[in-house]
Amino acid sequence: MANLKALRGRISSVKSTQKITKAMNMVAAAKLRRAQDAVEASRPYAVRMERVIGTLASGMAGRDDAPKLLAGTGADQKHLVIVATAERGLCGGFNTNIVKAARAKIADLLQSGKDVQVLCVGRKGRDALRRQYGSLIIETIEFAGVRNIGFEHAQPVAQKVLAMYEDGAFDVCHLIYSKFESVLAQVPSVAQLIPAQVADADTVEQPDLDGAVYTYEPDEEDILRALLPRNVAVQIFKALLENGASEQGARMTAMDNATRNAGDMIDKLTLIYNRQRQAAITTELIEIISGAEAL
Amino acid sequence: MADRIQFELVSPARLLTSMEVDMIVVPGTEGDFAVLPGHMPVVSTLRPGAVDVYVGNTDKPSERFFVAGGFAEVALDTFTVLAETAIPMADLDRSDLEQEISNTREDIEDARSDEDRQASEERLTQLEDMLNSLAEFTRV
Numbered sequence: 001m002a003n004l005k006a007l008r009g010r011i012s013s014v015k016s017t018q019k020i021t022k023a024m025n026m027v028a029a030a031k032l033r034r035a036q037d038a039v040e041a042s043r044p045y046a047v048r049m050e051r052v053i054g055t056l057a058s059g060m061a062g063r064d065d066a067p068k069l070l071a072g073t074g075a076d077q078k079h080l081v082i083v084a085t086a087e088r089g090l091c092g093g094f095n096t097n098i099v100k101a102a103r104a105k106i107a108d109l110l111q112s113g114k115d116v117q118v119l120c121v122g123r124k125g126r127d128a129l130r131r132q133y134g135s136l137i138i139e140t141i142e143f144a145g146v147r148n149i150g151f152e153h154a155q156p157v158a159q160k161v162l163a164m165y166e167d168g169a170f171d172v173c174h175l176i177y178s179k180f181e182s183v184l185a186q187v188p189s190v191a192q193l194i195p196a197q198v199a200d201a202d203t204v205e206q207p208d209l210d211g212a213v214y215t216y217e218p219d220e221e222d223i224l225r226a227l228l229p230r231n232v233a234v235q236i237f238k239a240l241l242e243n244g245a246s247e248q249g250a251r252m253t254a255m256d257n258a259t260r261n262a263g264d265m266i267d268k269l270t271l272i273y274n275r276q277r278q279a280a281i282t283t284e285l286i287e288i289i290s291g292a293e294a295l
Numbered sequence: 296m297a298d299r300i301q302f303e304l305v306s307p308a309r310l311l312t313s314m315e316v317d318m319i320v321v322p323g324t325e326g327d328f329a330v331l332p333g334h335m336p337v338v339s340t341l342r343p344g345a346v347d348v349y350v351g352n353t354d355k356p357s358e359r360f361f362v363a364g365g366f367a368e369v370a371l372d373t374f375t376v377l378a379e380t381a382i383p384m385a386d387l388d389r390s391d392l393e394q395e396i397s398n399t400r401e402d403i404e405d406a407r408s409d410e411d412r413q414a415s416e417e418r419l420t421q422l423e424d425m426l427n428s429l430a431e432f433t434r435v
Contacts (some may be wrong), residue, residue, distance in 0.1 A: 041309035
């Protein structure tokens with residue numbers, strides 16, 4: 001019975017697939033915890049940075065000599081879109097969702113007649129966008145082999161973006177990444193990086209100063225000029241960390257589903273296998289009995 | 296008013312230290328300054344150098360950190376230093392640093408592209424800053 005043998009083969013192959021997905025699930029769960037800790041740990045810096053910039057920027061608003069990173073170049077023609085994705089697949093809809101958001105954003109900008117450039121961070125985003133928007137991709141930054149994203153990885157990206165901005169290569173920069181809400185929910189988000197989007201000074205929680213006022217050293221403008229480029233790096237870093245946590249969360253869910261599917265499939269195949277085996281035995285018995293009766 | 300000040304050293308990746316101290320001396324861009332409890336609120340940028348933390352009534356800093364620039368914020372009784380690179384001075388070693396510096400010098404000579412050279416040069420300045428503040432430290 002070749003059929004029985006084929007079934008046995010299929011069952012064992014599904015079983016080994018299940019072993020792999022189960023292992024990937026557990027690895028993702030362990031990595032997720034680390035990635036979540038990293039997101040958590042990066043918060044104090046970002047919060048304080050935002051607060052100081054918020055306070056300073058509200059004082060600068062509307063002034064002609066405000067830094068370009070805050071006020072923009074005055075134009076809105078050339079756009080840079082940074083698409084941050086993962087280096088690997090097999091993580092459910094994670095990469096697809098980011099790319100979908102990126103496509104929508106790019107199409108939207110192109111439709112309104114803007115010039116668009118795309119900077120891909122992560123291999124998967126480049127692979128997915130290459131066919132449709134290949135000519136717009138100016139560069140891809142890959143983090144292949146990077147285990148834990150550190151600030152030193154975000155900084156070169158920020159430097160590249162800032163250098164391009166200085167050269168007047170674009171007016172507005174958006175960053176597309178996946179925000180980590182929970183293990184089950186990762187929301188692709190679009191954040192405006194340049195000109196800086198500053199939280200309103202009123203909405204930012206101010207420390208209690210007992211009526212005292214901050215003194216700035218050197219003056220406010222110089223501090224703001226020093227902080228804004230740093231803020232770009234911090235924003236990118238934050239996005240990369242959120243992406244890392246989202247990726248592991250998405251992979252965990254995807255692999256959990258895959259493991260369960262494999263289990264269902266094994267049950268179904270085993271049932272068919274057993275039925276066929278019994279049918280084979282019955283046929284053999286009938287043959288023997290009818291052979292004996294004929295004698 | 297508290298007689299101690301809450302000091303926090305934060306890098307983008309994590310909160311490095313958080314402790315109650317008596318005095319901190321930081322390298323501000325316009326000169327070093329010391330922060331004691333009850334200091335007026337200040338926001339200042341930092342140049343590369345040493346952050347000295349004093350706990351208890353001593354002349355010697357109980358802990359020192361090297362920071363490669365950043366900024367500091369004093370609000371009532373809390374003092375926060377935000378630095379991209381912060382290393383405890385005790386982890387720095389003179390001979391290692393000198394070795395690293397000469398390696399980086401070679402890198403600059405061997406650099407094939409302008410970008411590589413620039414990166415190495417930045418690294419070199421940072422290392423020299425480290426060595427300088429370490430030299431000050433051993434003198435104290």
